[in-house]
Each structure stands twice: as structure tokens, then as C-alpha cells.
Amino acid sequence: MVNNKKNLLIVLNSLANKRIIVIGDMVADIYLHGTIERISREAPVLVLQQAAQKIVAGGAANVVNNIATLSGNVAAAGILGDDSAAAGLKKILADSNADTDGLLTSAKRTTITKTRIIAGGRATVSQQVVRIDHDNNTPLDDFDEKLLLKKLQSLLPQSEGIVLSDYGSGTITPAIREFVIDYSRKYNIPCIVDSRYDIQAFIGVTYVKQNDAELASAVNMVINTDADLHKAGFLLLKKLNAKGVLVTCGEKGMVLFEANGKVSNIPVSDKSEVYDVSGAGDTCVATFILAVAAGNTPLLAAELSNYAAGIAVRKIGTATVSTAELKFILEK
Numbered sequence: 001m002v003n004n005k006k007n008l009l010i011v012l013n014s015l016a017n018k019r020i021i022v023i024g025d026m027v028a029d030i031y032l033h034g035t036i037e038r039i040s041r042e043a044p045v046l047v048l049q050q051a052a053q054k055i056v057a058g059g060a061a062n063v064v065n066n067i068a069t070l071s072g073n074v075a076a077a078g079i080l081g082d083d084s085a086a087a088g089l090k091k092i093l094a095d096s097n098a099d100t101d102g103l104l105t106s107a108k109r110t111t112i113t114k115t116r117i118i119a120g121g122r123a124t125v126s127q128q129v130v131r132i133d134h135d136n137n138t139p140l141d142d143f144d145e146k147l148l149l150k151k152l153q154s155l156l157p158q159s160e161g162i163v164l165s166d167y168g169s170g171t172i173t174p175a176i177r178e179f180v181i182d183y184s185r186k187y188n189i190p191c192i193v194d195s196r197y198d199i200q201a202f203i204g205v206t207y208v209k210q211n212d213a214e215l216a217s218a219v220n221m222v223i224n225t226d227a228d229l230h231k232a233g234f235l236l237l238k239k240l241n242a243k244g245v246l247v248t249c250g251e252k253g254m255v256l257f258e259a260n261g262k263v264s265n266i267p268v269s270d271k272s273e274v275y276d277v278s279g280a281g282d283t284c285v286a287t288f289i290l291a292v293a294a295g296n297t298p299l300l301a302a303e304l305s306n307y308a309a310g311i312a313v314r315k316i317g318t319a320t321v322s323t324a325e326l327k328f329i330l331e332k
Contacts, residue, residue, distance in 0.1 A: 005330045005331070008300065008304050008307065009327065009330050010202065010307070010332070011294070011296050011300050011301070011304050012279070012304060012323065012326055012327060012330065014291070014294035014295070014296060015071055015072060015287075015294055016071040016323075017072070017073045017159055017321070018073065018160050018161060018293045019072075019073045019075075019159050019160045019161070020067050020073070020074045020075070020160065020161045020162070020163065020286075020292075021075045021076075021077060021102070021152075021155050021156060021158075021159040021161075021163070021182060022063045022064045022067065022074060022075070022077065022162075022165060023078065023102075023152065023162070023163065023164055023165070023172065023176070024060030024063075024078055024163070024164060024166055024167065024171055025059045025060050025078065025084070025112060025165065025166065025167035025169040025170055025171045025172075025279070026057075026060050026061040026064075026076065026078040026089060026103065026111070026112065026171075027057075027058035027059030027060070027061055027062075027112045027113070027167065028055050028056075028057075028061070028085040028088060028089045028111055028112065028114075029055070029056040029057070029062075029114050030054070030055050030056075030085070030114070030116070030142075031055075031056065031116050031118060032050060032052075032053050032116070032118065033051045033053070033118045033120070033126070034049055034050065034117065034119055034120075035049050035051050035120065035253055036048060036119055036120065036121045037049050040141050046119055046129065055088035055089065056092070057092050057093060059112065059165065059282075060076070060078060060165035060171075060263075061078075061092075061093060062320070063163055063194075063282045063283040063286050064076045064096075064098050065092070065098070065320050065323070066286035066287070066320045066321060067163075067286045067289075067290060068093070068096035068097055068098045068310075068320075069320040069322045069323070070286060070287060070290055070308075070321065070323055070326070071268050071323045072290050072323065074098045075098070075099035075100075075101070075155055075158070076093055076099065076100055076102055076103050076129050077102030077103070077146060077152060078102070078103055078148070078171050079103075079104050079105075079109055079140060079144055079147075079171055080104070080105055080106070080109075080111045081105070081106060081109050082106075082107060083110060085110075085111040085113050086103075086105065089103075089111065090103060092216050097280050101155075102151050102152075102155050104144070104147055104148060104151060106140075106144045108141065109140075109144070110134060110135060110136065111134075112135055113132075113134045113178060114131060114132075114133050114134075115128050115131065115132040115133075115134070116128050116130075117130045117132070119285050122237075125272040126275060135169055136169050136170050137170070138170055140171065140173055140176075145173050145175060145176065148171075148176060148256045149175065149179060152179065152180065155315050156189075158243075159189060160189065160293040160298060161189065161190050161191070161289040161290065161292065161293030162184055162190070162191040162192070162289075163192055163193075163194070163285060163286075164177065164180060164191065164194070164195070164202065164205070165193075165282070165285070166194065166196075166198070167196070167197075168197040168198075171192075172195075174201070177201065177202060181202065181203075181205050182204070185203075185204055187205075190206045190207065190289065190292045190293055191205050191207070192205070192207040192208070192209060192285055192289050192292075193205045193207075193209070193280075194209045194210075194281060195286050196210075196214050199214070199218045199236070199240075200218060200236075200239060200240070202240060203239070203240050203241060204240070205240060206242060206243050206244070207242060207243060207245070207289075207292070208237075208240060208242050208244070208245045208246070209245075209246045209247075209248070209281065210245065210247050210248075211247065211248045211249070211250075211281065212249045212250070215229075215232050215236060215245075215247050215266070218236055219232045219235045219236055219239075220260065221235075226228070228281060229247070229249075229255060230257075230263060233257035233263070236257075237258075237259060238256050242259065243258065243259050243298070244258045244259065244298045246288060246298075246302055248280075248281060251268060251330055252267075252268070253265065253267040253268045253306060254266040254284075254302060254305075256298060256302045258299075264302065266302055266303055266306050268306070269306050269310040280313045281309075283302050283305070283309050283311075283312040283321050284305040284308065284309045284320075285305075287301070287304055287305035287309075287326075288301045288302060288304075288305040288306040291304050291305070304326070307329055307330065308321045308326055310329075311326065
């Protein structure tokens with residue numbers, strides 16, 4: 001580590017009440033838990049007796065939730081359907097003190113859901129047996145796009161940092177992308193994008209978060225060595241005219257590429273067992289944008305986000321990380 005934990009504690013204390021807006025594909029992660037009763041007579045499948053149902057904030061909504069638990073003042077902006085998943089998602093975020101006024105309802109779209117069926121019993125370990133996705137595979141139509149643009153015009157002036165969270169479900173249209181990036185550049189507001197689909201379209205964004213596989217795909221390269229990684233990182237940095245590209249590399253940690261030519265290798269903060277990587281990237285993005293919005297250097301922001309992601313991967317399912325948890329790790 002370039003910076004010691006004492007410096008990162010100072011960074012952590014600077015995050016409180018920073019105003020962040022998260023724009024993107026809000027997802028309701030639904031977990032249906034069932035106990036195994038028998039094998040069905042209709043087909044060779046398990047018959048489950050539903051025991052519990054839980055809705056968790058996923059996608060861009062998980063970024064919102066993480067910013068809230070890290071003491072940020074966060075607003076969510078996106079399009080939901082008129083359905084029970086939307087109501088559940090809004091309640092989760094409102095309970096975290098997030099501003100949900102920017103979550104607009106469309107009569108023509110459904111809330112994005114990822115439903116996981118979890119089977120188990122008293123003598124068996126619970127495990128996921130199937131996942132059912134209900135997605136929107138087309139961009140917003142003109143009416144919903146204009147509605148969201150109008151809402152962004154009122155939300156952006158209140159922000160100190162912006163997240164574009166693109167899960168490929170059509171919320172971030174070209175018009176919305178260009179409006180947000182132009183606004184962030186005009187008013188010098190840091191904006192980070194996390195997109196696994198069309199990252200090269202986000203020209204002019206301040207910061208980019210990718211994992212190593214996404215980076216390889218984005219620049220059409222095979223990454224086998226550190227030299228390959230460095231070439232790819234700076235290639236994407238230049239193409240997007242960004243200030244920084246943060247690449248997560250699994251058990252190898254993170255690498256930060258900056259426009260000044262600096263490369264910072266950030267090893268994993270904790271090599272203990274990894275339980276689940278679901279949502280760890282969202283935790284990383286949330287921590288990073290809060291830290292740079294508070295005026296910290298990209299390197300300090302990246303190092304703090306590395307610790308936060310290290311906590312997230314040791315939790316089951318899509319999870320958040322709190323200020324108290326980060327403080328505990330940094331004070332150890």
C-alpha cells in the first residue's frame with residue numbers, strides 16, 4: 001500500500017453527507033427460499049414449499065444502497081415499472097435514507113428483476129437451483145427518456161459526484177449519457193461509469209471502473225501479462241479522455257491508471273476466504289465516487305474502495321458495506 005491506514009481513516013471520515021446521484025439500471029434481486037418436500041410426479045424436479053421471500057437492491061440500486069450505508073447523501077435516478085418489485089425496491093432504498101424521487105414509473109416497462117430460487121432443508125445445505133431474469137432489453141422510448149432527462153435537470157445541480165451504472169437494460173440512452181457527461185465536465189463534478197456493455201461510448205467521463213475481463217473486451221485485447229494490462233488500461237484511458245481507469249483484477253487486487261501516466265498497483269486488502277463476489281464492484285464504485293467527491297486523490301479513493309470491496313466479497317449475496325465496518329478494518 002502506498003498510503004497507510006491512518007490516511008485512509010481520514011479519507012473515510014470525509015465521506016459523510018457527500019451528495020451523489022446514481023443514474024442507471026435499478027434491479028430488484030428477489031430471493032425465494034423453499035424447503036425441499038419431494039420429487040415432483042410431473043417431472044424430475046424438486047417440489048419446494050416456499051418458506052421466505054426477500055428483495056435486495058441490485059444493479060444501480062446496490063450502488064445507491066452502498067453510498068447510503070457509507071454515510072453519503074444519495075439520490076437514485078432511473079425508470080421502474082408499476083409493480084410490486086418497484087414498491088419493494090423503493091422501500092429498501094427509502095429505509096436506507098436514499099432519495100427515491102428520481103425513480104420514475106413507466107407504464108410501458110417492468111422493473112428489472114433477478115429471481116433466485118434457493119432450495120434447502122434441515123438435513124441439506126441451502127443452494128441456488130435456478131435464476132429467473134425479467135429484463136428490459138430495449139432503450140427507453142422518447143416519452144420516458146424525456147421524463148428522466150427532465151428529472152436529471154433538477155437533481156444534477158444538487159450533486160457533488162455522479163455514477164452512471166449501466167447493466168445493459170436501456171436506462172442510459174445516448175441522450176442521457178451525453179447530457180450527464182457534458183454536465184459533469186461543465187461544472188467539474190466527478191463522474192464514474194461502470195458499464196460492461198458499451199464502455200467506449202462514454203467519451204469524456206471522469207473515471208471508469210472495469211474488471212480485467214471487461215477491459216480486455218473493451219479494447220479487443222487478450223490480457224495475459226502485466227504489460228498487456230498496462231497497455232489496455234492506458235488505451236481505454238486515452239480513448240475515453242478520462243482522468244482515471246480503475247481495473248479490478250480479482251485475487252490480484254486493483255490497478256489504477258491515471259491521465260498523468262501514473263500506474264498504481266493495489267493488492268487485495270485481505271486474502272481470507274471469498275464467499276461471494278456479487279455486488280463487490282458496486283461497493284467499489286460507491287466508495288470511490290464518495291472519496292473523490294470529498295476532494296481526495298484517485299489513489300486514496302481506490303485504496304479505500306479496495307478495503308470496502310474486500311469486506312463485500314466475504315458476505316453472501318448482494319451486500320452493502322457500512323462506515324462502521326470499514327472503520328473497524330482500518331483501525332485493526
